[in-house]
Amino acid sequence: MQTKPFKYVFRLQYLGIRYHGWQVQKGVKTIQGTLERTFRYVLQHEDFNILGSSRTDTGVSCLYGAFELFLPQPINPEDYINALNENLPSDIKILSGHQSTYAFNIIQDVAHKSYGYYFAIGEKPHPMFAGSVAYAGLEVDLKIMEEGASLFEGKHDFRRFCTQGKNTDDFVRNITHSKIEKPPEGYVFLPKNDIMVFKVIGDGFLMHQVRRMAAALLMLGKGEISLSEIQNALESPLKTPLCGKAPANGLVLENVSFTDDLF
Structure with a gap:
């Protein structure tokens, strides 16, 4: 019998640099914990459960995530x-909360997840922005990175x-959007350097998939691997990752x- 039949979906955002990912782990600070x-x-009791829609890695941030709260009342x-916002650290913010339907499942009912991998080219950004943008070096070939990103679109084996x-x-995962783009204007968490974003949208992702895709594209942009190596890796039965x-x-x-x- 369900002892916590009342379900609520909360939307949130967070800066992940101080946290060891989403999931509760003993002895370290996490978003869920x-x-x-x-x-x-805030509730003055501990008779509840929290379930996140995504388990982000250590250091990964979030603009519009979701979690479900289960309560007996x-x-x-x-x-x-x-x-909640008054008592949460300044790097976590609750955006909204809504009652969920009985049939809703925050993991199984995900339609799409959208990720952005932000990287700076040229002058290294101020350390203040270390939590929101990676440094790609002085120069990368964006044109060939755009070609490489397009190879990921569609259904592929991402082993x-x-x-x-x-x-x-x-x-096998279905990627509906995979492009190198300029980030939207007005993103206050980005420095005023030459910033690009690898934007990828899909119906689901494997562990570390986006970070390995981003690594492959950055290596491609630096001439360390070729387009054919990425294409071959998408068709290969090998289990070893193409890159870090x-x-x-x-x-x-x-x-x-x-x-x-509803959400």
Whole structure:
């Protein structure tokens, strides 16, 4: 029997540089752990559960993520947003809260996830921006990186662009958008350097997939690998990754959209 039948979806954003990812881990600071501690204080009890829509890595940030709160008694979630934000650290912000439907599943009902990998070219940015943009070096070939990004679009086997978990046996993912772009104007977390973003949207991602895709494109832009190597890796049965992971500080989970338009 469900002991916490009341479900609420909260939207949030956070700067990930001080956190060891989303998921609770013993002895380290995480986004989920910080949220749980704050909810215990604000609700004045600990009879609740939190489930996130995405498990971001250590150092990864988020613009518009989501988590589900399970409670034994009903609440009006909007009544708690100010209190939560007043007690959360300044690098985590609750944006909204809504009651969820009984059938809604915050993991299974994800329609798309959108990521941006932000990188600076040329002069190294001020260290103040280290939590939101990676440094790609003095020069990269953006034109060939754009060609490389387009290779990821469509349904592909990404086994060579992920970290393989013990129980992972399906490596096919559908990428609907994969491009090198200028970031939108008005993003206050970005310096005024020459900034580009690798924007990728898909219905789901494997562990470290976006960071390995970004690393491959940056290596391509520096002439360290070729377009054919990326293409061959998408068609290869080998299990070894084509390249390492790009630094986590450039990666932002930009949006999680659901099949249920309520959220």
